[in-house]
Amino acid sequence: MTTTGRTVPAAVFGPETAAGAAHALVLAPVTPGWDGGAFFAPVTRALTGAGLRVTVVDTLSAVDEGTDSLAALAARWRERLGRYGPVDLLCGNALGGAVAQALLPDLAPHTAALLVSGPVRSDAVLEARLGEIADLAAGGRSGEALALLDRRVQPHGRRPAPGADTPAPHDPEAGRRLAAGMRMLRGFDLTDAVRAHPGPLLQIVGGHSQLVGRRHTAAAGHHRVHVIAGAGMRPHFERTAEVSDLVGAFLREKGLTT
Template sequence: MTTTGRTVPAAVFGPETAAGAAHALVLAPVTPRWDGGAFFTPVTQALAEAGLRVTVVDTLSAWDEEIDSLAALADRWRQLLPQYGPVDLLCGNALGGAVAQALLPHLAPHTAALLVSGPARSSTVLEARLTEIADLAASGRSGEALALLNRRVQPHDRRFEPGADTPEPHDPEAGRRLAAGMRMLCGIDLTDAVRAHPGPLLQIVGGHSQLVGHRHTAAADHHRVHVIPGAGMRPHFERTAEVSALVGTFLQEKGLST
Protein backbone atom coordinates (compact mmCIF):
# COMPACT_ATOMS: atom_id res chain seq x y z
CA MET A 1 0.00 0.00 0.00
CA THR A 2 1.30 3.50 -0.79
CA THR A 3 0.46 7.02 0.22
CA THR A 4 2.10 10.21 -1.06
CA GLY A 5 4.90 8.11 -2.48
CA ARG A 6 5.47 6.15 0.75
CA THR A 7 5.12 2.38 0.89
CA VAL A 8 3.32 1.06 3.96
CA PRO A 9 4.30 -2.60 4.47
CA ALA A 10 1.35 -4.75 5.47
CA ALA A 11 0.56 -8.43 5.99
CA VAL A 12 -2.95 -9.87 5.86
CA PHE A 13 -4.10 -12.97 7.71
CA GLY A 14 -7.38 -14.81 8.04
CA PRO A 15 -10.38 -14.67 5.66
CA GLU A 16 -9.54 -11.75 3.41
CA THR A 17 -12.90 -11.66 1.65
CA ALA A 18 -15.24 -13.56 3.97
CA ALA A 19 -18.62 -11.84 4.12
CA GLY A 20 -19.33 -10.45 7.55
CA ALA A 21 -15.81 -11.01 8.89
CA ALA A 22 -14.73 -8.37 11.38
CA HIS A 23 -11.56 -6.50 10.46
CA ALA A 24 -8.65 -6.09 12.88
CA LEU A 25 -5.91 -3.56 12.11
CA VAL A 26 -2.66 -4.14 14.03
CA LEU A 27 0.00 -1.45 14.53
CA ALA A 28 3.55 -2.76 15.07
CA PRO A 29 6.03 -1.88 17.82
CA VAL A 30 9.47 -0.38 17.20
CA THR A 31 11.43 -2.97 15.24
CA PRO A 32 14.84 -2.51 13.56
CA ARG A 33 13.22 -3.62 10.32
CA TRP A 34 9.79 -4.81 9.16
CA ASP A 35 9.30 -8.42 10.21
CA GLY A 36 6.13 -9.18 8.25
CA GLY A 37 4.00 -9.21 11.39
CA ALA A 38 5.99 -11.91 13.23
CA PHE A 39 6.04 -9.76 16.40
CA PHE A 40 2.33 -10.45 16.96
CA THR A 41 2.07 -14.05 15.73
CA PRO A 42 0.31 -15.61 18.78
CA VAL A 43 -2.34 -12.87 18.89
CA THR A 44 -2.73 -12.74 15.10
CA GLN A 45 -3.37 -16.48 15.13
CA ALA A 46 -5.98 -16.10 17.86
CA LEU A 47 -7.72 -13.34 15.91
CA ALA A 48 -7.68 -15.28 12.64
CA GLU A 49 -8.93 -18.45 14.33
CA ALA A 50 -11.85 -16.42 15.70
CA GLY A 51 -12.78 -15.53 12.13
CA LEU A 52 -11.36 -12.02 11.88
CA ARG A 53 -9.53 -10.63 8.88
CA VAL A 54 -6.26 -9.24 10.24
CA THR A 55 -4.12 -6.54 8.63
CA VAL A 56 -0.74 -5.96 10.29
CA VAL A 57 1.16 -2.79 9.42
CA ASP A 58 4.61 -1.36 10.11
CA THR A 59 3.85 1.66 12.30
CA LEU A 60 7.19 3.32 11.60
CA SER A 61 6.73 3.11 7.84
CA ALA A 62 4.60 6.26 8.14
CA TRP A 63 7.42 8.11 9.93
CA ASP A 64 9.91 10.53 8.43
CA GLU A 65 12.12 13.33 9.75
CA GLU A 66 9.19 15.76 9.66
CA ILE A 67 7.55 13.77 12.46
CA ASP A 68 9.05 14.43 15.88
CA SER A 69 6.29 13.34 18.27
CA LEU A 70 3.77 10.61 18.86
CA ALA A 71 0.98 13.10 18.19
CA ALA A 72 2.41 13.83 14.73
CA LEU A 73 2.82 10.13 13.95
CA ALA A 74 -0.75 9.44 15.07
CA ASP A 75 -1.98 12.27 12.85
CA ARG A 76 -0.18 10.70 9.88
CA TRP A 77 -1.90 7.38 10.66
CA ARG A 78 -5.25 9.15 11.02
CA GLN A 79 -4.86 10.21 7.40
CA LEU A 80 -3.95 6.66 6.35
CA LEU A 81 -6.77 4.83 8.14
CA PRO A 82 -9.42 5.25 5.39
CA GLN A 83 -7.22 3.23 3.02
CA TYR A 84 -7.77 0.12 5.15
CA GLY A 85 -11.56 0.24 5.09
CA PRO A 86 -13.76 -0.28 8.15
CA VAL A 87 -11.85 -1.25 11.30
CA ASP A 88 -13.78 -3.18 13.94
CA LEU A 89 -10.80 -3.89 16.21
CA LEU A 90 -7.75 -1.65 16.47
CA CYS A 91 -4.73 -3.43 17.95
CA GLY A 92 -1.29 -2.21 18.92
CA ASN A 93 1.88 -3.47 20.55
CA ALA A 94 4.28 -1.09 22.39
CA LEU A 95 4.69 1.98 20.10
CA GLY A 96 1.83 0.65 17.98
CA GLY A 97 -0.32 0.47 21.10
CA ALA A 98 0.42 4.10 21.96
CA VAL A 99 -0.47 5.20 18.43
CA ALA A 100 -3.66 3.12 18.57
CA GLN A 101 -4.73 4.88 21.76
CA ALA A 102 -3.97 8.28 20.24
CA LEU A 103 -6.26 7.35 17.35
CA LEU A 104 -9.24 6.41 19.53
CA PRO A 105 -10.91 9.86 19.33
CA HIS A 106 -10.94 9.54 15.53
CA LEU A 107 -12.60 6.10 15.39
CA ALA A 108 -16.24 5.09 15.39
CA PRO A 109 -17.45 5.00 19.02
CA HIS A 110 -18.11 1.24 18.96
CA THR A 111 -14.60 0.34 17.72
CA ALA A 112 -12.88 -2.15 20.02
CA ALA A 113 -9.24 -1.79 21.06
CA LEU A 114 -6.75 -4.53 21.98
CA LEU A 115 -3.38 -3.42 23.33
CA VAL A 116 -0.35 -5.43 24.39
CA SER A 117 2.21 -3.48 26.42
CA GLY A 118 1.00 -0.29 24.78
CA PRO A 119 1.70 2.73 27.00
CA ALA A 120 -0.90 5.42 27.48
CA ARG A 121 1.54 7.50 29.52
CA SER A 122 5.24 7.56 30.23
CA SER A 123 7.19 7.80 33.48
CA THR A 124 10.63 9.00 34.52
CA VAL A 125 12.04 5.48 34.65
CA LEU A 126 10.48 4.44 31.33
CA GLU A 127 11.77 7.56 29.58
CA ALA A 128 15.29 7.05 30.95
CA ARG A 129 15.39 3.47 29.66
CA LEU A 130 13.97 4.38 26.26
CA THR A 131 16.37 7.31 25.92
CA GLU A 132 19.36 5.10 26.71
CA ILE A 133 18.39 2.81 23.83
CA ALA A 134 17.69 5.76 21.51
CA ASP A 135 21.01 7.43 22.27
CA LEU A 136 22.95 4.25 21.46
CA ALA A 137 21.06 3.85 18.19
CA ALA A 138 21.58 7.48 17.19
CA SER A 139 25.33 7.35 17.91
CA GLY A 140 26.08 4.60 15.39
CA ARG A 141 25.67 1.71 17.82
CA SER A 142 22.41 0.15 16.66
CA GLY A 143 23.63 -3.34 17.54
CA GLU A 144 24.20 -2.33 21.16
CA ALA A 145 20.86 -0.50 21.21
CA LEU A 146 19.05 -3.59 19.94
CA ALA A 147 20.87 -5.82 22.43
CA LEU A 148 19.82 -3.54 25.28
CA LEU A 149 16.24 -3.46 23.99
CA ASN A 150 16.22 -7.26 23.84
CA ARG A 151 17.27 -7.37 27.49
CA ARG A 152 14.71 -4.75 28.51
CA VAL A 153 11.76 -6.58 26.95
CA GLN A 154 12.49 -9.62 29.13
CA PRO A 155 11.00 -9.96 32.65
CA HIS A 156 13.03 -8.02 35.20
CA ASP A 157 14.14 -11.20 36.97
CA ARG A 158 15.54 -12.85 33.82
CA ARG A 159 19.26 -13.67 34.14
CA PHE A 160 21.65 -13.35 31.21
CA GLU A 161 24.94 -15.13 30.76
CA PRO A 162 27.92 -12.78 30.23
CA GLY A 163 28.57 -12.35 26.50
CA ALA A 164 25.40 -14.21 25.54
CA ASP A 165 23.97 -11.21 23.69
CA THR A 166 26.73 -10.14 21.25
CA PRO A 167 25.72 -6.90 19.48
CA GLU A 168 25.18 -6.98 15.72
CA PRO A 169 27.13 -4.60 13.45
CA HIS A 170 25.69 -1.14 13.09
CA ASP A 171 22.80 -0.82 10.64
CA PRO A 172 22.05 2.85 9.85
CA GLU A 173 18.39 2.23 8.98
CA ALA A 174 17.85 0.14 12.11
CA GLY A 175 19.51 2.86 14.17
CA ARG A 176 17.28 5.49 12.63
CA ARG A 177 14.11 3.51 13.37
CA LEU A 178 15.12 2.59 16.92
CA ALA A 179 16.13 6.14 17.86
CA ALA A 180 12.98 7.72 16.45
CA GLY A 181 10.57 5.14 17.81
CA MET A 182 11.95 5.13 21.35
CA ARG A 183 11.96 8.92 21.63
CA MET A 184 8.37 9.24 20.46
CA LEU A 185 7.24 7.29 23.54
CA CYS A 186 8.75 9.87 25.90
CA GLY A 187 6.54 12.55 27.44
CA ILE A 188 3.23 11.06 26.35
CA ASP A 189 -0.08 11.13 28.23
CA LEU A 190 -3.09 9.74 26.38
CA THR A 191 -5.17 9.21 29.51
CA ASP A 192 -8.03 11.51 28.53
CA ALA A 193 -8.31 10.06 25.01
CA VAL A 194 -8.41 6.51 26.34
CA ARG A 195 -10.89 7.12 29.14
CA ALA A 196 -13.20 9.00 26.79
CA HIS A 197 -13.42 6.08 24.35
CA PRO A 198 -16.92 4.56 24.65
CA GLY A 199 -15.97 1.29 22.94
CA PRO A 200 -14.53 -1.84 24.56
CA LEU A 201 -10.82 -1.96 25.35
CA LEU A 202 -8.50 -4.68 26.63
CA GLN A 203 -4.94 -3.81 27.65
CA ILE A 204 -2.52 -6.65 28.49
CA VAL A 205 0.78 -5.96 30.27
CA GLY A 206 3.42 -8.05 32.00
CA GLY A 207 3.71 -7.95 35.78
CA HIS A 208 7.53 -8.09 35.58
CA SER A 209 7.95 -5.73 32.64
CA GLN A 210 11.04 -3.52 32.70
CA LEU A 211 9.35 -1.05 30.36
CA VAL A 212 5.55 -0.79 30.06
CA GLY A 213 3.64 -1.94 33.12
CA HIS A 214 0.31 -1.30 34.82
CA ARG A 215 1.35 2.22 35.89
CA HIS A 216 1.64 3.21 32.23
CA THR A 217 -1.93 2.22 31.32
CA ALA A 218 -5.19 4.16 31.31
CA ALA A 219 -8.73 2.84 31.24
CA ALA A 220 -12.35 3.82 31.79
CA ASP A 221 -14.64 1.80 34.05
CA HIS A 222 -15.93 -0.26 31.12
CA HIS A 223 -12.39 -1.08 29.94
CA ARG A 224 -10.14 -3.83 31.26
CA VAL A 225 -6.43 -3.91 32.10
CA HIS A 226 -5.05 -7.42 32.65
CA VAL A 227 -1.63 -7.98 34.21
CA ILE A 228 0.13 -11.26 33.36
CA PRO A 229 2.12 -12.27 36.47
CA GLY A 230 5.83 -12.77 35.86
CA ALA A 231 5.74 -11.66 32.22
CA GLY A 232 7.82 -8.94 30.57
CA MET A 233 7.02 -6.79 27.53
CA ARG A 234 6.03 -9.79 25.40
CA PRO A 235 3.39 -11.67 27.40
CA HIS A 236 1.88 -13.02 24.17
CA PHE A 237 5.05 -15.09 23.65
CA GLU A 238 5.86 -15.80 27.29
CA ARG A 239 2.33 -16.81 28.28
CA THR A 240 0.73 -17.55 24.92
CA ALA A 241 -2.11 -19.78 26.14
CA GLU A 242 -3.22 -17.26 28.77
CA VAL A 243 -3.10 -14.29 26.40
CA SER A 244 -4.87 -16.20 23.62
CA ALA A 245 -7.64 -17.16 26.04
CA LEU A 246 -8.02 -13.53 27.14
CA VAL A 247 -8.24 -12.40 23.53
CA GLY A 248 -10.75 -15.12 22.65
CA THR A 249 -13.00 -14.21 25.57
CA PHE A 250 -12.77 -10.51 24.73
CA LEU A 251 -13.79 -11.16 21.12
CA GLN A 252 -16.74 -13.33 22.17
CA GLU A 253 -17.98 -10.83 24.75
CA LYS A 254 -17.83 -7.99 22.22
CA GLY A 255 -19.46 -9.99 19.41
CA LEU A 256 -16.41 -9.88 17.13
CA SER A 257 -15.79 -13.62 16.69
CA THR A 258 -17.70 -15.95 14.38
Protein backbone atom coordinates in the same frame (compact mmCIF):
# COMPACT_ATOMS: atom_id res chain seq x y z
CA MET B 1 14.24 8.56 7.55
CA THR B 2 12.04 9.67 4.66
CA THR B 3 8.93 7.62 3.97
CA THR B 4 6.42 10.11 2.54
CA GLY B 5 4.77 8.64 -0.56
CA ARG B 6 5.96 5.08 0.01
CA THR B 7 3.62 2.15 0.25
CA VAL B 8 3.07 1.22 3.89
CA PRO B 9 4.45 -2.29 4.54
CA ALA B 10 1.55 -4.51 5.55
CA ALA B 11 0.65 -8.17 5.96
CA VAL B 12 -2.85 -9.63 5.78
CA PHE B 13 -3.87 -12.80 7.60
CA GLY B 14 -7.06 -14.81 7.69
CA PRO B 15 -10.04 -14.62 5.33
CA GLU B 16 -9.63 -11.84 2.77
CA THR B 17 -13.26 -11.49 1.76
CA ALA B 18 -15.27 -13.77 4.05
CA ALA B 19 -18.76 -12.35 4.47
CA GLY B 20 -19.30 -11.02 7.94
CA ALA B 21 -15.64 -11.27 8.96
CA ALA B 22 -14.62 -8.53 11.38
CA HIS B 23 -11.47 -6.62 10.49
CA ALA B 24 -8.57 -6.07 12.90
CA LEU B 25 -5.89 -3.48 12.14
CA VAL B 26 -2.63 -3.96 14.06
CA LEU B 27 0.03 -1.25 14.57
CA ALA B 28 3.55 -2.58 15.09
CA PRO B 29 6.07 -1.76 17.83
CA VAL B 30 9.52 -0.33 17.17
CA THR B 31 11.45 -2.96 15.22
CA PRO B 32 14.85 -2.65 13.50
CA GLY B 33 13.16 -3.60 10.21
CA TRP B 34 9.76 -4.68 8.99
CA ASP B 35 9.25 -8.27 10.14
CA GLY B 36 6.06 -9.06 8.24
CA GLY B 37 3.97 -9.11 11.40
CA ALA B 38 5.99 -11.76 13.24
CA PHE B 39 6.02 -9.60 16.40
CA PHE B 40 2.28 -10.24 16.89
CA ALA B 41 2.06 -13.83 15.62
CA PRO B 42 0.53 -15.45 18.75
CA VAL B 43 -2.23 -12.83 18.93
CA THR B 44 -2.77 -12.89 15.16
CA ARG B 45 -3.36 -16.64 15.38
CA ALA B 46 -5.96 -16.07 18.10
CA LEU B 47 -7.67 -13.41 15.99
CA THR B 48 -7.72 -15.39 12.75
CA GLY B 49 -8.79 -18.50 14.66
CA ALA B 50 -11.84 -16.54 15.77
CA GLY B 51 -12.62 -15.68 12.15
CA LEU B 52 -11.21 -12.17 11.91
CA ARG B 53 -9.32 -10.75 8.97
CA VAL B 54 -6.11 -9.17 10.29
CA THR B 55 -4.04 -6.43 8.65
CA VAL B 56 -0.67 -5.74 10.31
CA VAL B 57 1.16 -2.52 9.42
CA ASP B 58 4.61 -1.10 10.11
CA THR B 59 3.94 1.88 12.38
CA LEU B 60 7.34 3.46 11.67
CA SER B 61 6.67 3.49 7.92
CA ALA B 62 4.76 6.76 8.47
CA VAL B 63 7.79 8.53 9.96
CA ASP B 64 9.62 11.23 8.04
CA GLU B 65 11.84 14.18 8.95
CA GLY B 66 8.86 16.13 10.24
CA THR B 67 7.61 13.40 12.57
CA ASP B 68 9.18 14.22 15.91
CA SER B 69 6.53 13.25 18.46
CA LEU B 70 3.85 10.70 19.17
CA ALA B 71 1.21 13.31 18.31
CA ALA B 72 2.82 13.87 14.91
CA LEU B 73 3.04 10.13 14.24
CA ALA B 74 -0.60 9.66 15.21
CA ALA B 75 -1.54 12.48 12.84
CA ARG B 76 0.21 10.64 10.00
CA TRP B 77 -1.76 7.51 10.79
CA ARG B 78 -4.98 9.47 11.10
CA GLU B 79 -4.54 10.40 7.44
CA ARG B 80 -3.96 6.74 6.48
CA LEU B 81 -6.75 4.97 8.36
CA GLY B 82 -9.18 5.22 5.45
CA ARG B 83 -6.90 3.08 3.28
CA TYR B 84 -7.77 -0.02 5.28
CA GLY B 85 -11.55 0.19 5.16
CA PRO B 86 -13.77 -0.34 8.20
CA VAL B 87 -11.88 -1.31 11.35
CA ASP B 88 -13.78 -3.32 13.96
CA LEU B 89 -10.78 -3.95 16.24
CA LEU B 90 -7.77 -1.64 16.50
CA CYS B 91 -4.71 -3.35 17.98
CA GLY B 92 -1.27 -2.12 18.92
CA ASN B 93 1.90 -3.39 20.56
CA ALA B 94 4.29 -1.05 22.46
CA LEU B 95 4.69 2.09 20.28
CA GLY B 96 1.89 0.78 18.07
CA GLY B 97 -0.32 0.54 21.14
CA ALA B 98 0.37 4.16 22.05
CA VAL B 99 -0.51 5.28 18.51
CA ALA B 100 -3.65 3.14 18.53
CA GLN B 101 -4.83 4.80 21.74
CA ALA B 102 -4.11 8.25 20.28
CA LEU B 103 -6.41 7.33 17.37
CA LEU B 104 -9.38 6.25 19.50
CA PRO B 105 -11.16 9.63 19.24
CA ASP B 106 -11.12 9.27 15.43
CA LEU B 107 -12.81 5.86 15.36
CA ALA B 108 -16.45 4.87 15.41
CA PRO B 109 -17.66 4.77 19.03
CA HIS B 110 -18.25 1.02 18.99
CA THR B 111 -14.74 0.16 17.74
CA ALA B 112 -12.93 -2.27 20.04
CA ALA B 113 -9.28 -1.83 21.06
CA LEU B 114 -6.71 -4.45 22.04
CA LEU B 115 -3.34 -3.28 23.36
CA VAL B 116 -0.34 -5.37 24.35
CA SER B 117 2.20 -3.43 26.42
CA GLY B 118 0.91 -0.24 24.81
CA PRO B 119 1.60 2.77 27.05
CA VAL B 120 -1.04 5.44 27.54
CA ARG B 121 1.51 7.73 29.19
CA SER B 122 5.25 8.05 29.69
CA ASP B 123 7.16 8.64 32.91
CA ALA B 124 10.75 9.43 33.86
CA VAL B 125 11.82 5.79 34.18
CA LEU B 126 10.35 4.71 30.85
CA GLU B 127 11.81 7.73 29.06
CA ALA B 128 15.26 7.18 30.55
CA ARG B 129 15.35 3.51 29.57
CA LEU B 130 14.11 4.10 26.04
CA GLY B 131 16.35 7.16 25.71
CA GLU B 132 19.42 5.06 26.48
CA ILE B 133 18.49 2.70 23.64
CA ALA B 134 17.79 5.61 21.28
CA ASP B 135 21.13 7.28 22.07
CA LEU B 136 23.06 4.10 21.30
CA ALA B 137 21.19 3.65 18.02
CA ALA B 138 21.66 7.27 16.99
CA GLY B 139 25.36 7.08 17.88
CA GLY B 140 26.16 4.36 15.36
CA ARG B 141 25.78 1.47 17.80
CA SER B 142 22.56 -0.19 16.66
CA GLY B 143 23.83 -3.63 17.67
CA GLU B 144 24.35 -2.49 21.25
CA ALA B 145 20.97 -0.74 21.19
CA LEU B 146 19.26 -3.96 20.11
CA ALA B 147 21.09 -5.97 22.76
CA LEU B 148 19.97 -3.51 25.44
CA LEU B 149 16.40 -3.56 24.09
CA ASP B 150 16.42 -7.35 24.25
CA ARG B 151 17.41 -7.19 27.92
CA ARG B 152 14.74 -4.58 28.67
CA VAL B 153 11.89 -6.53 27.10
CA GLN B 154 12.65 -9.56 29.30
CA PRO B 155 10.88 -9.90 32.66
CA HIS B 156 12.67 -8.14 35.49
CA GLY B 157 15.31 -10.42 36.98
CA ARG B 158 15.62 -12.83 34.05
CA ARG B 159 19.19 -13.47 32.99
CA PRO B 160 19.96 -13.02 29.29
CA ALA B 161 20.62 -16.11 27.21
CA PRO B 162 24.29 -16.99 26.62
CA GLY B 163 25.69 -14.78 23.87
CA ALA B 164 22.69 -12.44 23.90
CA ASP B 165 24.87 -9.50 24.98
CA THR B 166 27.17 -9.85 21.97
CA PRO B 167 26.14 -6.90 19.76
CA ALA B 168 25.62 -7.25 16.03
CA PRO B 169 27.42 -4.88 13.63
CA HIS B 170 25.89 -1.45 13.18
CA ASP B 171 23.03 -1.26 10.69
CA PRO B 172 22.30 2.37 9.73
CA GLU B 173 18.64 1.78 8.84
CA ALA B 174 18.02 -0.18 12.03
CA GLY B 175 19.72 2.61 13.96
CA ARG B 176 17.47 5.25 12.39
CA ARG B 177 14.33 3.26 13.13
CA LEU B 178 15.28 2.51 16.72
CA ALA B 179 16.29 6.08 17.50
CA ALA B 180 13.19 7.60 15.89
CA GLY B 181 10.76 5.12 17.43
CA MET B 182 12.10 5.21 20.97
CA ARG B 183 12.13 9.00 21.01
CA MET B 184 8.43 9.10 20.09
CA LEU B 185 7.57 7.73 23.52
CA ARG B 186 8.42 10.88 25.45
CA GLY B 187 6.24 13.44 27.18
CA PHE B 188 2.80 12.14 26.25
CA ASP B 189 -0.38 11.35 28.18
CA LEU B 190 -3.43 9.90 26.41
CA THR B 191 -5.40 9.19 29.57
CA ASP B 192 -8.35 11.43 28.73
CA ALA B 193 -8.72 10.07 25.19
CA VAL B 194 -8.65 6.48 26.38
CA ARG B 195 -11.10 6.95 29.24
CA ALA B 196 -13.49 8.78 26.92
CA HIS B 197 -13.60 5.91 24.41
CA PRO B 198 -17.08 4.39 24.60
CA GLY B 199 -16.10 1.13 22.92
CA PRO B 200 -14.59 -1.98 24.53
CA LEU B 201 -10.89 -2.03 25.35
CA LEU B 202 -8.50 -4.70 26.64
CA GLN B 203 -4.98 -3.77 27.68
CA ILE B 204 -2.52 -6.58 28.47
CA VAL B 205 0.77 -5.87 30.27
CA GLY B 206 3.42 -7.94 31.99
CA GLY B 207 3.64 -7.88 35.77
CA HIS B 208 7.47 -7.96 35.64
CA SER B 209 7.89 -5.61 32.70
CA GLN B 210 10.95 -3.37 32.82
CA LEU B 211 9.32 -0.91 30.43
CA VAL B 212 5.52 -0.65 30.10
CA GLY B 213 3.65 -1.79 33.19
CA ARG B 214 0.36 -1.24 34.98
CA ARG B 215 1.27 2.34 35.87
CA HIS B 216 1.46 3.22 32.17
CA THR B 217 -2.16 2.24 31.49
CA ALA B 218 -5.54 3.94 31.83
CA ALA B 219 -9.07 2.65 31.45
CA ALA B 220 -12.70 3.61 31.84
CA GLY B 221 -15.06 1.52 33.97
CA HIS B 222 -16.14 -0.61 30.99
CA HIS B 223 -12.55 -1.27 29.90
CA ARG B 224 -10.20 -3.93 31.25
CA VAL B 225 -6.50 -3.95 32.11
CA HIS B 226 -5.07 -7.43 32.64
CA VAL B 227 -1.63 -7.95 34.19
CA ILE B 228 0.13 -11.19 33.25
CA ALA B 229 2.02 -12.33 36.35
CA GLY B 230 5.77 -12.76 35.84
CA ALA B 231 5.76 -11.56 32.21
CA GLY B 232 7.82 -8.81 30.61
CA MET B 233 7.07 -6.68 27.56
CA ARG B 234 6.11 -9.67 25.41
CA PRO B 235 3.45 -11.53 27.38
CA HIS B 236 1.97 -12.90 24.15
CA PHE B 237 5.16 -14.93 23.65
CA GLU B 238 5.93 -15.64 27.30
CA ARG B 239 2.37 -16.65 28.29
CA THR B 240 0.85 -17.44 24.90
CA ALA B 241 -1.97 -19.68 26.12
CA GLU B 242 -3.10 -17.21 28.78
CA VAL B 243 -3.05 -14.27 26.37
CA SER B 244 -4.84 -16.26 23.67
CA ASP B 245 -7.57 -17.20 26.13
CA LEU B 246 -7.96 -13.55 27.16
CA VAL B 247 -8.20 -12.42 23.55
CA GLY B 248 -10.67 -15.15 22.67
CA ALA B 249 -12.91 -14.30 25.61
CA PHE B 250 -12.74 -10.58 24.74
CA LEU B 251 -13.78 -11.26 21.15
CA ARG B 252 -16.69 -13.47 22.17
CA GLU B 253 -17.89 -11.02 24.80
CA LYS B 254 -17.81 -8.14 22.32
CA GLY B 255 -19.44 -10.10 19.48
CA LEU B 256 -16.46 -9.97 17.14
CA THR B 257 -16.26 -13.69 16.34
CA THR B 258 -17.92 -15.24 13.30
